[in-house]
Amino acid sequence: MGLLIEADLHTHTLVSNHAYSTLKENCASAAALGLKAIAMTDHSPGTPDGAHILHFINQRTLPRTVCDVTVLRGAEVNITDSTGALDMEERHLAPLEWVVASMHNRVMNDHTREGCTAAYLAVAENPLIDVIGHCTTDSFPFDMEPCLKKFKEYEKLVEINESSVVYRNGSLQNSIEVLRLCKRYEIPIVIDSDCHFCDLIGLVPAAEQLIEGTGFPKRLIINADWERVRKFVQKRHPGIDI
Numbered sequence: 001m002g003l004l005i006e007a008d009l010h011t012h013t014l015v016s017n018h019a020y021s022t023l024k025e026n027c028a029s030a031a032a033l034g035l036k037a038i039a040m041t042d043h044s045p046g047t048p049d050g051a052h053i054l055h056f057i058n059q060r061t062l063p064r065t066v067c068d069v070t071v072l073r074g075a076e077v078n079i080t081d082s083t084g085a086l087d088m089e090e091r092h093l094a095p096l097e098w099v100v101a102s103m104h105n106r107v108m109n110d111h112t113r114e115g116c117t118a119a120y121l122a123v124a125e126n127p128l129i130d131v132i133g134h135c136t137t138d139s140f141p142f143d144m145e146p147c148l149k150k151f152k153e154y155e156k157l158v159e160i161n162e163s164s165v166v167y168r169n170g171s172l173q174n175s176i177e178v179l180r181l182c183k184r185y186e187i188p189i190v191i192d193s194d195c196h197f198c199d200l201i202g203l204v205p206a207a208e209q210l211i212e213g214t215g216f217p218k219r220l221i222i223n224a225d226w227e228r229v230r231k232f233v234q235k236r237h238p239g240i241d242i
């Protein structure tokens with residue numbers, strides 16, 4: 001069976017205490033699996049054990065490839081309230097090459113359907129964000145149809161997140177609904193491991209089952225093809241050396 005994804009665009013390193021591998025370990029695993037690229041997307045400073053802001057600023061000193069795997073410099077930034085506010089400043093997000101925006105317990109202060117819907121509708125318009133991370137947990141209900149349509153309108157990729165499907169309440173059913181709507185409205189997605197340990201990088205078996213079960217078209221899975229990801233990043237960052 002071929003790999004479903006060529007680039008894992010949501011991965012963590014041990015700069016957060018609840019993750020357990022280094023960037024080099026992640027890249028070595030990615031290379032062994034045959035991935036072409038990863039995005040390093042550690043938690044923004046608002047997460048209780050998130051990375052320090054200097055972690056994000058200093059990523060520019062990293063080599064472009066590690067173990068022959070291209071590394072996109074990124075973050076998983078927190079959506080913190082119903083206005084779509086984020087816990088990183090624009091000047092720190094702007095240089096990053098891959099920004100996943102997610103809602104997390106302990107950080108997002110509004111768990112109502114109205115609040116989460118308003119937050120996503122606002123976040124959709126933020127030009128610094130590339131991906132809407134794991135919008136599939138029961139903790140943060142929202143009106144899927146208008147939000148997903150707006151994500152497409154503003155070229156935000158919708159994430160199907162392996163770790164959420166496996167570990168987070170409601171995420172299996174909600175991911176099926178997201179895929180159903182994305183298929184109907186031709187909304188591009190990414191499938192990511194959200195791994196917190198290197199051995200899990202690039203592995204998305206639960207998501208793969210959902211793709212097959214829903215008959216989701218592969219052409220809408222952007223990271224099934226690294227070239228499509230490259231073009232997406234180059235459009236936002238003209239002149240980038242990838």
Ligand SMILES: [Zn+2]
Pocket residue numbers: 076102104133134
């Ligand atoms: Zn997350």
Ligand SMILES: [Zn+2]
Pocket residue numbers: 010012076194
């Ligand atoms: Zn994550």
